[in-house]
Structure formats: structure tokens, C-alpha cells
Amino acid sequence: MAQPAELTIDESPAVLEELYRQMLFIRHFEEKCNQVYRMGKAGGYLHVYIGMEATAVGWLSMLRKDDYVITAYRDHAQALLMGNDPVAVMAEIMGRQGGTSRGKGGSMHLYDIPNNFFGGWGIVGGHIPLGAGLAFASKYKGEDRVTLNFLGDGASNAGVFYETLNMAGLWDLPCIFLIENNEFAMGTRLEYHAANVELHRKGYPFGIRHERMDGMDVLAVRKAARRIIDYVRHEQRPYVVEVMNYRFAGHGAADNDQSLYRTPDEVEAAKARDPIKLLENVIRSQGILSDEQIEAIHSEIEDQVQDIYEKADASPFPDPEEVYHHVYTDMEVEKGH
Amino acid sequence: MATKEMTYREAVRQAMVDEMERDPNVFLMGEDIGRYQGTFRVTAGLFNQFKQVRVLDTPITEPAIVGLATGAAMVGLRPIVEMMTMSFSILALDQIINHSAKVHYMTAGAACVPIVIRGPGGAANQLSAQHSHSMEGWYAHVPGLKVVAPAFPADAYGMLKTAVRDDNPVIFTEHPTLYGVKGQVPDDKEFLIPFGKANIVRQGTDITLIAYSKMVHVCLEAAERLANESGVRAEVVDVRSLLPLDVATIYSSVRKTHRAVVVYEDWRSGGFGAEIAARIGEDCFDDLDAPVGRVGGLNVPMPYARVLELQCIPNADDVIAAVRKTGV
Ligand SMILES: Cc1ncc(C[n+]2csc(CCOP(=O)(O)OP(=O)(O)O)c2C)c(N)n1
Ligand SMILES: [Mg+2]
Numbered sequence: 001m002a003q004p005a006e007l008t009i010d011e012s013p014a015v016l017e018e019l020y021r022q023m024l025f026i027r028h029f030e031e032k033c034n035q036v037y038r039m040g041k042a043g044g045y046l047h048v049y050i051g052m053e054a055t056a057v058g059w060l061s062m063l064r065k066d067d068y069v070i071t072a073y074r075d076h077a078q079a080l081l082m083g084n085d086p087v088a089v090m091a092e093i094m095g096r097q098g099g100t101s102r103g104k105g106g107s108m109h110l111y112d113i114p115n116n117f118f119g120g121w122g123i124v125g126g127h128i129p130l131g132a133g134l135a136f137a138s139k140y141k142g143e144d145r146v147t148l149n150f151l152g153d154g155a156s157n158a159g160v161f162y163e164t165l166n167m168a169g170l171w172d173l174p175c176i177f178l179i180e181n182n183e184f185a186m187g188t189r190l191e192y193h194a195a196n197v198e199l200h201r202k203g204y205p206f207g208i209r210h211e212r213m214d215g216m217d218v219l220a221v222r223k224a225a226r227r228i229i230d231y232v233r234h235e236q237r238p239y240v241v242e243v244m245n246y247r248f249a250g251h252g253a254a255d256n257d258q259s260l261y262r263t264p265d266e267v268e269a270a271k272a273r274d275p276i277k278l279l280e281n282v283i284r285s286q287g288i289l290s291d292e293q294i295e296a297i298h299s300e301i302e303d304q305v306q307d308i309y310e311k312a313d314a315s316p317f318p319d320p321e322e323v324y325h326h327v328y329t330d331m332e333v334e335k336g337h
Numbered sequence: 338m339a340t341k342e343m344t345y346r347e348a349v350r351q352a353m354v355d356e357m358e359r360d361p362n363v364f365l366m367g368e369d370i371g372r373y374q375g376t377f378r379v380t381a382g383l384f385n386q387f388k389q390v391r392v393l394d395t396p397i398t399e400p401a402i403v404g405l406a407t408g409a410a411m412v413g414l415r416p417i418v419e420m421m422t423m424s425f426s427i428l429a430l431d432q433i434i435n436h437s438a439k440v441h442y443m444t445a446g447a448a449c450v451p452i453v454i455r456g457p458g459g460a461a462n463q464l465s466a467q468h469s470h471s472m473e474g475w476y477a478h479v480p481g482l483k484v485v486a487p488a489f490p491a492d493a494y495g496m497l498k499t500a501v502r503d504d505n506p507v508i509f510t511e512h513p514t515l516y517g518v519k520g521q522v523p524d525d526k527e528f529l530i531p532f533g534k535a536n537i538v539r540q541g542t543d544i545t546l547i548a549y550s551k552m553v554h555v556c557l558e559a560a561e562r563l564a565n566e567s568g569v570r571a572e573v574v575d576v577r578s579l580l581p582l583d584v585a586t587i588y589s590s591v592r593k594t595h596r597a598v599v600v601y602e603d604w605r606s607g608g609f610g611a612e613i614a615a616r617i618g619e620d621c622f623d624d625l626d627a628p629v630g631r632v633g634g635l636n637v638p639m640p641y642a643r644v645l646e647l648q649c650i651p652n653a654d655d656v657i658a659a660v661r662k663t664g665v
Contacts, residue, residue, distance in 0.1 A: 187373025
């Protein structure tokens with residue numbers, strides 16, 4: 001199993017507070033998303049990141065501004081952390097003109113190309129080679145960027161993952177394959193979908209360094225991330241890392257019968273290691289923030305998220321003519337039925 | 338014949354239950370179909386009834402699922418593969434087209450592939466660009482496959498049973514918006530609907546509307562409105578089976594009404610409706626009083642925003658506009 005965090009805290013108070021704020025912001029944003037979905041103001045498939053915050057926050061906090069990030073459909077956290085305007089993210093989730101893709105992508109298809117966030121993909125496993133392609137391009141151009149390629153435990157069974165690992169190993173691509181092992185692929189438990197549940201071992205046959213790590217303690221995540229990112233950047237070699245986290249929410253907003261695959265007790269037990277609470281404990285015990293200050297941060301972020309929602313909700317629906325835009329760079333499609 | 342009221346979902350499920358009880362070689366495989374009861378709950382209860390080896394929860398690996406099913410079918414099993422949505426069958430195109438569809442031909446008849454690939458196909462509700470494909474036209478292009486797309490519970494029941502008993506690979510599309518549709522289904526375990534038989538679901542004399550799957554319901558709505566609003570009597574032909582295609586029924590309707598509009602949800606350009614329109618043009622030219630009309634989905638990836646999505650999917654207004662264009 002993953003190593004617990006060391007007890008010595010070598011992060012500055014400012015960093016601890018910032019990590020805390022980021023995780024809390026994602027938590028509140030995601031709760032708002034679920035609410036928006038229930039109100040019928042978002043549709044389709046919507047997958048929140050609740051419970052998994054320390055993974056994206058920890059890893060992305062260690063990247064350089066010019067590094068590349070790509071993920072699947074559970075993409076809100078990454079989209080927010082990479083610098084997107086949160087109002088545009090919420091507006092996209094609500095299918096509005098002010099959204100990151102003008103309402104054409106939705107929750108699963110968030111992007112921020114200027115900030116090096118490449119989405120936002122709905123076909124399980126489909127984006128994995130795209131991430132390797134980003135890494136290939138940076139190496140080709142002689143840059144020292146790192147690509148962080150997120151995928152789920154379920155996605156790690158897809159053939160395209162193995163095909164991509166082979167190329168990454170063969171061509172020394174500076175790509176981190178970050179398997180978020182949240183123990184479920186939709187309603188199917190890890191042990192029912194993977195012949196070997198130690199998913200990081202999938203790097204082994206391709207000569208790629210691999211390890212499993214804890215994903216709930218953001219400080220431990222940061223430590224491991226720093227080491228691995230340094231290795232990948234300087235050695236220009238790939239890495240497979242299996243980050244053990246857990247999703248507290250259903251698979252998606254429409255997953256309303258979780259009893260088919262897990263018990264409430266199991267979820268409660270996992271919540272004992274809620275990443276936000278773990279960091280809060282550190283912050284309290286080290287006397288970094290008082291209870292009042294923590295309280296104030298909570299209400300500040302709640303207000304902020306409410307404000308984001310209201311601004312997004314004020315954005316109009318897309319113009320009918322926009323349905324035809326952006327199919328090609330240089331030509332119009334035939335219109336009409 | 339005694340009938341029972343069922344939803345489309347229940348009809349599909351009942352057909353699978355019947356066929357699994359009848360033939361121990363029939364088994365089910367797919368993602369989240371067992372313990373999770375299927376994402377659209379079509380396989381609800383089957384894992385408990387038939388147990389693990391006959392209701393297999395698979396990893397998310399569509400090419401390997403179809404390939405494994407094809408291999409098993411070559412030596413006598415009769416797999417039913419559920420695609421969580423038909424959009425994911427795109428990943429398995431190689432196995433379906435290069436392998437399943439070719440076995441009988443390449444072995445000169447020594448082997449065959451009795452496999453059914455079924456699941457929801459088409460746009461549901463804001464599933465966006467990667468999850469809303471209509472795949473039946475792609476498959477109906479491929480010799481070696483059979484392709485069906487029933488619109489009503491009774492047809493779903495009778496055609497799925499036929500599909501399971503067929504010795505060839507069958508693509509069976511269920512539209513996600515049809516699962517809740519109710520209808521009378523014959524209470525007869527031997528109720529089989531042969532492939533290649535279209536069905537006239539509304540009689541008319543002025544124009545023929547031709548569709549399959551969800552678009553049959555859109556055509557029925559358009560026909561009703563045409564009758565009420567302007568006394569136009571539209572005949573509606575439910576194609577049901579794309580490959581084989583029952584051109585005889587289509588032609589005899591067109592020869593009666595002298596006008597036709599083909600309606601399909603897939604992208605308008607190059608969709609299966611174009612094939613039907615071309616056939617009518619080739620074989621019924623002298624019977625036509627107007628060019629064959631065509632209504633298809635907009636030629637764009639499916640957008641997420643509901644307003645844009647609704648714009649893309651053909652509705653009764655679009656059908657009526659196309660009918661008007663033929664001059665009735
Ligand atoms: C090719 C493909 N097959 C099936 C699906 C449906 N689907 C969406 S998410 C999912 C589970 C994926 O689980 P995992 O990779 O562990 O990611 P998580 O949802 O846990 O983040 C499935 C089966 C899909 N989107 N794409
Ligand atoms: Mg998972």
C-alpha cells in the first residue's frame with residue numbers, strides 16, 4: 001500500500017493555506033455542479049472530483065507553467081487549476097455561450113489550450129495517446145516540458161494504454177501516466193475489472209519506472225510529484241504512477257444507485273481520509289490558521305462559488321448559427337436537414 | 338395472440354431472458370451489465386438469474402470484447418455483446434468489420450459468427466460530441482453484417498430473438514430515447530420477426546415517409562399533424578431492418594403515393610437515408626411526382642447545449658417542411 005505522509009511538514013504556511021483553498025474551492029465548485037445538474041441547468045454526463053482533490057491539486061501545484069496536462073471526462077478540477085476562468089467553466093457545464101467552448105463541449109469536454117490544458121475527453125482511454133503525442137512534440141522541439149497524462153483505473157485496461165506505453169518506453173517520451181485509482185470503473189470494482197490490481201506494474205514490461213502512491217494526503221502527493229516530475233524532466237523518460245484515491249460521489253451525476261457496487265460504510269470509512277480534512281488537521285495542529293480563519297475561508301469560498309454560478313447563469317444560450325461554427329478551420333459545412 | 342404491455346427496455350430484456358433459457362450457448366457480455374445492472378438497466382436482474390459466466394462484466398475494452406465474442410462464436414457459442422452506447426462500438430470497428438463480418442466469407446462457409454452486438458445508438462440528452470453517434474448507417478455499408486433498428490417494443494422483442502438465432506453477426510440498435518416507450522408485445526416465446534421485412538405503421542395515399550428507430554415516431558407525429566392541419570394523408574414505412582433492406586414494401590408504397598421523404602437521425606450527408614433515396618430514384622423514377630426528399634441530422638458534431646442539440650436532431654417540423662417541398 002501507499003506510504004503515509006511523513007510527520008515533518010516542510011511546506012510554508014502560505015503554501016499550506018493555498019493548497020487548502022484550492023481543494024476547498026474544487027469541493028464547493030463540484031457540489032455546485034451537482035446542484036446545477038439537479039436543477040436541470042446542466043445535462044448529459046457530469047462527473048465530479050469530490051474526494052480526489054488532493055491528486056490534481058498536489059500534482060498540478062508542482063508543474064511548471066509550460067507543462068502539458070490532459071485528462072478524461074472527470075475534468076473540472078484540472079480545468080480550474082490550469083487557470084481557466086471559473087465562470088467560463090461553470091458556463092460551459094451549463095451549456096452557455098460564455099463557456100470555455102461556447103457551450104458546445106459540456107462538462108466532459110473542458111479545455112484551456114492557451115494554458116496548456118488539453119481536455120476533457122469522453123471515450124475511455126482515447127486521450128492517452130494524445131498525451132503521449134504532446135510529450136513527443138515537446139521532445140521533438142527540444143523543449144524540456146513534462147506532460148501529465150491522467151487516466152482512470154478502468155482506462156488502464158484499454159489496449160491503447162499498452163500500445164502507448166510501448167511507444168513511450170521505446171522513444172523515451174517525457175510523459176507521466178498518472179493512473180487515478182479510485183477503486184471503481186463506473187459500477188465495477190477494481191478486482192472485477194483488473195487481473196492484477198497493482199496497476200502501476202503496467203509500466204514494467206515497457207521498461208518504464210513505476211510506483212504506487214497515496215493520493216489523499218496532498219503533502220505526500222506533492223513530495224512524490226516533485227521527485228517524479230524532476231526525474232521525467234531531466235531524464236526525458238516516461239513514468240507510470242498509480243495514485244490511490246477514492247471518489248466520494250457517484251460515478252456521475254446520474255449514478256443514483258451506488259448500493260449496487262458499494263456500501264455507505266465503505267464510503268464513510270474512506271471519508272476518514274478526506275483530503276481536505278487531512279490537510280485541515282495539519283493546519284490546525286501546526287497553528288497555521290485559527291478556527292475562525294478556517295471558518296472565514298469556508299464562507300469566502302462558498303460566496304465565491306455562488307457568485308461564479310450566478311455569473312455563469314447570466315450568460316446566454318448559444319446562438320443557433322453557432323452550431324455550424326468550428327467544424328473546419330477553413331470551410332463551412334452544408335447547412336440544414 | 339395474447340399480448341402483454343411492456344416498455345422497449347423490458348422487451349429487449351425479455352428477449353434475452355427467453356433466448357438464454359432456451360439455449361445454454363447464449364451468453365451476455367459487456368461493461369457494467371452484471372452487478373451494476375447495465376447503465377440503461379436493460380440487463381437488470383440478469384446477473385442474479387444467470388450468474389457470472391453467462392452475464393459477464395467486462396473491462397472497458399471494446400475491441401477485445403468483440404474479438405473474444407467473435408472467437409467464441411466461431412466454435413459454437415452465441416454471444417450477445419452489449420455496447421454501453423453504440424458510439425463505443427467505434428473502438429471495435431476493426432473487430433466488427435475486419436474480423437466478424439469476414440469470417441464466413443474467408444473460410445468459404447466453414448465457420449460462421451452468430452454474435453449480436455446491441456445497445457443504445459443515437460442522441461439522447463446532451464451527451465455531446467463523442468457519445469451521440471448513429472452507427473447503423475456505417476454498419477449497413479458492410480457486407481457480412483446484418484443491421485436492424487426496431488422502433489417499437491414488439492419489434493424489439495421479435496427481432497432480438499431472430500438476431501440471437503441468426504448465424505451471422507447482427508448489429509441491433511436501440512435508441513436511448515425509446516427505452517421507456519410502451520407497447521403490446523406478443524406473449525409467445527416463439528414470436529420471431531424475420532429480417533428484411535419493413536412494416537407500414539400508418540396507411541396513407543399522398544406521400545410515403547420512410548424511417549427506422551426513433552425517427553419512425555417523429556414521422557408518425559408529422560403524419561398526424563399533416564392530416565389534422567392540411568388533410569394530407571402520409572403513409573409511414575418503418576424500415577426496421579437496414580440490411581437486409583425490404584425494398585419491395587418501400588417501392589409499393591411509393592408507387593401508390595408517388596412521393597417520398599426519407600428521414601434519419603444520422604448526419605444527412607452520406608447517411609443510410611441517402612441509400613434508400615437512391616434506390617427509389619433508380620427503381621421508381623417513373624412513379625415519382627417529385628424528387629425524393631431527405632431529412633437528416635445536421636452535418637456537425639453533436640453539440641452539448643440543449644438548444645443546439647435540438648437543432649441538430651430532425652423533428653416533425655423538419656419532416657413537414659420536406660413534405661411541403663415535394664408539392665403536396
Ligand atoms: C470506450 C468507452 N467505453 C465505455 C465508456 C463508458 N464509461 C465512461 S466512464 C467509465 C468508467 C471509467 O472508469 P475509470 O477509468 O476508472 O475512471 P473514473 O470514472 O473512475 O474516473 C465507463 C465505462 C466510455 N466513455 N468509453
Ligand atoms: Mg476509476
